[in-house]
Amino acid sequence: MSSDEREPTPHEPRRVEIAVTLGDFIAAAARKRRKVAEDVVKTPFADLDAQALREYIALTNTGIYRGREAEKVLRLEVVGDRYGDVTSTDGAALQRDVDSILVFARAFPWAAGCSLITAPKDPETLGNSHCQVEFRTSDGERFFRDPGDDPCIWLFDCGPDGYFSIYLMVPAYDRILHCELDVQLYAIIMKVMQRVYWESTLTMCPDLASERRRQEKFTGKPAYGTSSRKQISLFYVDEFTTLLTKEIHKTDWGRTSYWFLQIRNQKDRTRNPPGSRRELQESIQDLLSDAVVEHATVFVDIGVEIQPPKGYAVLPLRERLSDLRMALLGLSEEECELGDAYHDPWAGVAAIGGGRWNTKKNRLTANKISYTQVYTTDKSALYHASKGHRMPRLAEMMALRLKDANQEIDMLREVYANLRSCLSKKKEIATRIEARVPLDRASYMFEDARLVDCKNTCVLLPVEEAWGWRVERMMGFVVALRMSAAQDIEDRAQPDALKCVAAIVYALNALFSAPADKQKDRTLCLAVFPTFRANRAFERYCQGFWFPRSAGSETPYMDRGAMWLPDFSFATVGVTSMLRFLNSPVLLNRDQIASICGVPWPNIEALFLLHRTIPERPYRRNVKGAKAIQARPEIAGSFSLQRIHTPYDHGPDLDPEARFGEIPDGTPDSASEIFLGIIGEVFQLIGHSADRLDTYCVLTPQQKLLVGPATFKDPQLLTYFPRGYVNNTKVVWDKTAKLLFPPPAEGHKYTSNRWTKLPSVGKYLRYCTGPREEADRLRAFCIAEFQKLRWFPSVVADKVHDYREMPQSTGWVAFGSFRRGKQGVKVAWNATHREGYNVMTKGALKLDAAAVQQWRKDRQEARAANEGMAADEAAAEQVRREAEAQEEEEEEEEAQILQVQKPTMPPETLARLAGSKTHWQGRIHLPPGTPDNLRKRRREEEEEESEDGERGSQRQRREEEEED
Numbered sequence: 001m002s003s004d005e006r007e008p009t010p011h012e013p014r015r016v017e018i019a020v021t022l023g024d025f026i027a028a029a030a031r032k033r034r035k036v037a038e039d040v041v042k043t044p045f046a047d048l049d050a051q052a053l054r055e056y057i058a059l060t061n062t063g064i065y066r067g068r069e070a071e072k073v074l075r076l077e078v079v080g081d082r083y084g085d086v087t088s089t090d091g092a093a094l095q096r097d098v099d100s101i102l103v104f105a106r107a108f109p110w111a112a113g114c115s116l117i118t119a120p121k122d123p124e125t126l127g128n129s130h131c132q133v134e135f136r137t138s139d140g141e142r143f144f145r146d147p148g149d150d151p152c153i154w155l156f157d158c159g160p161d162g163y164f165s166i167y168l169m170v171p172a173y174d175r176i177l178h179c180e181l182d183v184q185l186y187a188i189i190m191k192v193m194q195r196v197y198w199e200s201t202l203t204m205c206p207d208l209a210s211e212r213r214r215q216e217k218f219t220g221k222p223a224y225g226t227s228s229r230k231q232i233s234l235f236y237v238d239e240f241t242t243l244l245t246k247e248i249h250k251t252d253w254g255r256t257s258y259w260f261l262q263i264r265n266q267k268d269r270t271r272n273p274p275g276s277r278r279e280l281q282e283s284i285q286d287l288l289s290d291a292v293v294e295h296a297t298v299f300v301d302i303g304v305e306i307q308p309p310k311g312y313a314v315l316p317l318r319e320r321l322s323d324l325r326m327a328l329l330g331l332s333e334e335e336c337e338l339g340d341a342y343h344d345p346w347a348g349v350a351a352i353g354g355g356r357w358n359t360k361k362n363r364l365t366a367n368k369i370s371y372t373q374v375y376t377t378d379k380s381a382l383y384h385a386s387k388g389h390r391m392p393r394l395a396e397m398m399a400l401r402l403k404d405a406n407q408e409i410d411m412l413r414e415v416y417a418n419l420r421s422c423l424s425k426k427k428e429i430a431t432r433i434e435a436r437v438p439l440d441r442a443s444y445m446f447e448d449a450r451l452v453d454c455k456n457t458c459v460l461l462p463v464e465e466a467w468g469w470r471v472e473r474m475m476g477f478v479v480a481l482r483m484s485a486a487q488d489i490e491d492r493a494q495p496d497a498l499k500c501v502a503a504i505v506y507a508l509n510a511l512f513s514a515p516a517d518k519q520k521d522r523t524l525c526l527a528v529f530p531t532f533r534a535n536r537a538f539e540r541y542c543q544g545f546w547f548p549r550s551a552g553s554e555t556p557y558m559d560r561g562a563m564w565l566p567d568f569s570f571a572t573v574g575v576t577s578m579l580r581f582l583n584s585p586v587l588l589n590r591d592q593i594a595s596i597c598g599v600p601w602p603n604i605e606a607l608f609l610l611h612r613t614i615p616e617r618p619y620r621r622n623v624k625g626a627k628a629i630q631a632r633p634e635i636a637g638s639f640s641l642q643r644i645h646t647p648y649d650h651g652p653d654l655d656p657e658a659r660f661g662e663i664p665d666g667t668p669d670s671a672s673e674i675f676l677g678i679i680g681e682v683f684q685l686i687g688h689s690a691d692r693l694d695t696y697c698v699l700t701p702q703q704k705l706l707v708g709p710a711t712f713k714d715p716q717l718l719t720y721f722p723r724g725y726v727n728n729t730k731v732v733w734d735k736t737a738k739l740l741f742p743p744p745a746e747g748h749k750y751t752s753n754r755w756t757k758l759p760s761v762g763k764y765l766r767y768c769t770g771p772r773e774e775a776d777r778l779r780a781f782c783i784a785e786f787q788k789l790r791w792f793p794s795v796v797a798d799k800v801h802d803y804r805e806m807p808q809s810t811g812w813v814a815f816g817s818f819r820r821g822k823q824g825v826k827v828a829w830n831a832t833h834r835e836g837y838n839v840m841t842k843g844a845l846k847l848d849a850a851a852v853q854q855w856r857k858d859r860q861e862a863r864a865a866n867e868g869m870a871a872d873e874a875a876a877e878q879v880r881r882e883a884e885a886q887e888e889e890e891e892e893e894e895a896q897i898l899q900v901q902k903p904t905m906p907p908e909t910l911a912r913l914a915g916s917k918t919h920w921q922g923r924i925h926l927p928p929g930t931p932d933n934l935r936k937r938r939r940e941e942e943e944e945e946s947e948d949g950e951r952g953s954q955r956q957r958r959e960e961e962e963e964d
Contacts, residue, residue: 015798016558017073022349022465025074028065029472033797041416045405045486053479054570057579060476061504063564074410076561078351078459092314093307093461094451097269098283098300098442099434103261103739104133104147105296108241112290115229118204119211123151123173123184126260130360130371130436133297146360152260153185157229158290159263160946167260178694182254183208188247196240199228250598263287267303274304274449281443298439299370304328304446305377306431306454311464313429316374320457320540325357325372327453328433328446335364341547342454344514346376347470348507350543350565352459354431367444371436378429380467382418382512393514396505396597400498400607405486415512416474423467431458470511477508481538486580493608499588500568500581503528503595508768512704514558515545515563520595527586528566529556557621580874635785636711638672641767641774669763671781676708678740678782679792683707685754685800686793686825696803696825698722712789717827724818724824730793730831732811739795741782743773744768751798790833793845802826 020028035052037043041870047116055066065072103109136142151173156166173181186208193201205211215228232240248254248468270283282492314323322336334549339359339683345350354374363370382392392415399409437445484501485490491497502524506515515521525531525545532540535551569582594601684704686697697704699721741764742748748755748765755761764782769776786792796802803823816824 005330012027015071015073016170017075019075019077022076022078022461022469025076026465026468026472029056029060029476032059033472033475034169035207040475041408041413047484047790048479053483054568055482057483060472061480061507061565062567063560063562064567075654076349077352078349078461078561092172092309092451094274094449094454095271095305095307096273096280096446096449097267097303097305098287099267099285099303100262100301101265101287101291101439102129102131102299102301103263103288103291103293103296104169104298105292105632106256106258107292107295108166108245109259109292110156110158110164110241110290111238111292112158112382113234113237114156114166115162116189116232117155117157118230119186119208119215120153120155120182122169122411123153125149126167127151128358130358130827131299132360132370142838147260148578150440158261163265164263165260165264168248168257169260169594170253170257172256174253184251184253184548185248186211188244188484192240192243192247196243198235204230207244224581235592259578261291264289264880267305270573271305274446276448277443280445284439284442286507287699288635293439296717299436299440300439301434301436302442303432303434304449306433306451306458306505307429308428308460311463312378313377313378313461313463314427314431314458314662315352315461315466316354316431316458317456318343318345318351319762321353323632324374324457325456327457328449329369329372329435330365330367330448338362338364342514342517343542343544343547344375345510345545345558345563348473348558349469350513350558350561350563367435367437369435369437369439372434374431376431376434378422378427379513382415392503392508396502397483397603399481399501399505400492400604402481402485405482407480407485412474412478416471416478419467419471419474423464423471426463427467428463429466435958473511474508479510480504480579481669487578489608493605495587495593496580498593498604499524499527499584500579503565503581507565510545510563514903517546520598521565523588523592524596525556528581528584529563530559531556547771557589573840612790634670635675637671637781637784639777639781640668641674641778669767671688671778674760674767674778675765675782675785678758679705679709680705680765680798681758682740683711683793685758687801689859696724696801696823698926709785709789714791717791718816720824721816721827723814724827725812725814726791726827726829727794727811727813728812728831728834732828733830736794736828737783737786739797741779742768742788743779744772749797752800754800755797787830787832789830791829794828 032052032055033040034055035049035956039047040048040053040056046140049654058066059063059074061428063074063076065074093918106643126148129146132144133147134142136145150171152167152169154165155168158164158166162334170181174824189206190201193204200260211228245259266287268281270287272279272283275606280302288298306314322333326333339357339362342356344354344356352670354376356373358371360370389652391623394411395411398411402409422609437447459826481501481504484497484504486498506521506524509516531554532544533552533554534541534548540555540557541548543559544555545557545563548553558764565581566584567582569580570578586597590601590604593779594604596603684701688702711720717724739749747768750756756765767778793801803825812826814824
């Protein structure tokens with residue numbers, strides 16, 4: 001046991017590290033999987049065996065076999081005596097073939113019949129072609145560059161089976177003008193077609209827009225996703241392509257254009273054993289029989305395939321890749337170290353893997369090799385499960401969007417079905433080595449390659465182990481994501497839970513393709529996996545996910561022989577298990593998590609934290625008007641109002657009924673709609689506290705759309721606000737009513753445009769400027785309905801809602817928990833509903849110890865300030881007497897409050913919110929002592945402060961006398 005490992009406690013199982021092979025791991029995982037369920041994919045998550053599921057997740061994801069007495073930490077070893085060498089097994093073979101040919105030419109590179117794509121898709125790029133092509137400047141100067149970054153348009157199909165592609169390369173393409181390019185290109189095609197082969201234009205549309213509409217109707221797919229073709233016969237192809245090239249070169253975007261011919265996927269037609277240069281030359285000439293290679297740059301991909309015997313898989317050893325390249329490509333040790341290299345671990349196994357080497361700037365050997373790659377053919381089996389990509393890849397948001405543990409991900413289901421099919425059919429796996437060379441050196445490639453040269457560079461495995469490893473690891477990832485989706489929504493939103501899901505998705509993607517070396521992936525890997533530095537731990541070099549960027553850069557590596565995740569912690573909360581990493585102290589902030597998932601943080605927050613979303617500027621968000629608010633019943637006694645429109649400044653020749661703009665909407669407004677809109681829109685403006693860590697209202701934005709008169713008749717304030725201040729005086733209630741519904745004669749007193757931007761408030765003010773009788777009738781209706789309410793948030797003229805500490809004026813009583821701050825919503829209580837106020841104080845109003853102390857401290861500070869400002873002792877004495885009288889009244893009220901028992905949440909409280917979810921955040925916290933003790937303690941404190949106040953008054957008088 002190493003020095004950094006701790007001894008297990010008596011209640012923890014003992015851990016031992018053992019070496020296992022792929023076969024041992026597959027057998028152990030299969031036994032664990034059968035204990036979970038017969039089919040862990042289709043079985044409902046609630047029916048899975050919980051303990052067996054945890055053990056299976058730990059085994060397949062972390063490589064830890066959990067038993068009753070000991071936990072076995074697995075170290076994967078794939079190289080051993082049980083695996084023979086490829087040269088010692090009958091049936092192994094070495095085959096050479098031509099995989100693809102790349103032709104770059106200024107003139108059209110094809111001389112046989114072809115198919116023209118009449119409405120091509122938008123230009124794209126080929127990607128890195130790993131070759132250098134000669135170009136010339138306008139002055140005739142030669143230079144070389146990679147053409148893979150040039151925009152290209154797929155314009156022709158050709159070849160004996162129509163599998164060859166011809167692209168128009170347009171380096172001068174400007175994405176801003178791409179629509180004009182499409183239109184001009186279609187016009188050029190029509191012009192050339194009419195001159196050369198006019199009969200074919202009889203069935204063509206006159207312009208590009210008509211052609212795309214025809215394609216969309218004909219195929220039922222979007223126009224940019226279809227390709228309509230016209231056959232160009234052998235008799236017209238030369239003349240047609242020559243004129244087409246000339247017309248394209250006349251345009252601004254086509255002056256520097258050229259053609260690219262891609263002949264690909266020809267390995268099955270050209271496969272032959274190495275050693276025969278003539279057969280390889282004949283294969284290349286046959287592929288280029290209809291191509292025009294004069295004055296063209298041609299590159300050929302020559303491949304060698306190490307084929308296994310029946311029922312086996314040939315996989316390259318990662319630490320012997322240099323030996324394999326040296327033996328088959330004829331490279332020296334110095335040449336093997338040249339170029340940009342990228343390791344490609346096979347299925348997350350450290351000992352097996354291929355690689356890619358780009359040497360286009362310093363081409364190797366006399367054959368001028370610009371690119372080489374080593375890979376296994378099992379990747380081609382995964383192409384069938386992909387959708388538009390070379391390899392299937394799972395996005396992090398697809399895993400986060402799972403609503404529950406029984407929802408499936410389509411991509412994973414297809415990949416799993418493909419893997420199971422390959423395992424049942426026992427599909428063999430071969431190793432391929434490909435090299436990209438110029439045409440004149442292609443026939444010399446792999447001329448002297450022999451099977452004996454591959455000795456000790458590859459490993460021979462049964463196909464059951466090769467495919468079984470992928471299947472079991474895939475199942476481990478799937479059930480881990482299912483367990484993550486089964487957690488409570490608040491647990492899934494935690495940063496450590498999001499990091500855990502992101503790490504599972506990354507390992508799953510690396511299992512099928514290769515670990516990515518992007519910034520977001522490096523951030524995740526450095527926070528999850530063990531890392532090394534090449535200048536300090538060079539022995540980890542062949543275990544890294546990718547080649548280190550520099551000798552001192554941190555690079556993640558595969559510990560214990562495979563890409564294992566850190567150990568999981570299955571903490572049980574309620575009936576669910578929380579999936580977390582046990583030892584992963586590095587946390588990711590929300591910006592890093594958003595970068596890893598590839599979406600802005602609000603998109604992730606909306607999945608789990610919708611009811612806790614805190615807007616950046618809550619006051620400036622748009623509120624939803626009465627039309628957008630959920631329909632509520634019409635208030636009895638409501639009436640219709642005719643809409644008011646502003647007329648022109650009429651002249652003698654204008655119609656007196658003329659109005660602005662179009663014909664106005666004559667639909668009458670409803671007084672009930674205006675009243676409900678005002679109280680609802682004002683309530684929507686209740687935002688969050690200044691520190692953005694707490695909310696003033698516990699309702700979600702969706703629940704705020706449901707508020708109405710029934711809401712403001714409910715005495716349980718804690719259902720809607722976690723804390724606040726309430727006042728039941730008539731002055732505060734009348735002031736609130738006057739601000740909400742100002743009299744038409746006085747006009748509104750708003751000093752903030754937040755009021756006038758409310759749709760219903762603006763509509764009410766417009767009616768106030770109309771006929772006086774109708775305006776008075778509307779206000780009388782609104783005031784009458786407002787008087788029926790028990791409470792409403794107190795408002796002010798300059799900012800609608802005022803979140804401050806407890807007001808110094810009398811009549812305000814605090815309620816709720818003030819542990820996070822002293823600010824809260826001010827609520828005005830209707831004085832005519834005194835019985836409702838009593839119910840509220842007995843059932844929902846409460847104070848905790850901290851609030852009592854803070855409240856008392858604020859009053860004492862205010863009293864001391866008043867006493868200090870007194871001109872003489874008589875005035876100070878008068879102030880003290882008034883304060884004591886006020887204090888006695890407050891003590892009686894406080895004693896009544898503190899004797900209240902813990903309230904209960906009535907089940908019908910939230911029924912008014914149409915079943916919407918609210919959070920009961922209030923709790924009863926009685927001070928540690930009786931009201932008598934509090935009263936006695938307060939008198940002692942006030943006596944001390946009164947003495948301090950007297951001393952302060954005397955000091956102030958002495959200072960004034962000295963100044964005189």
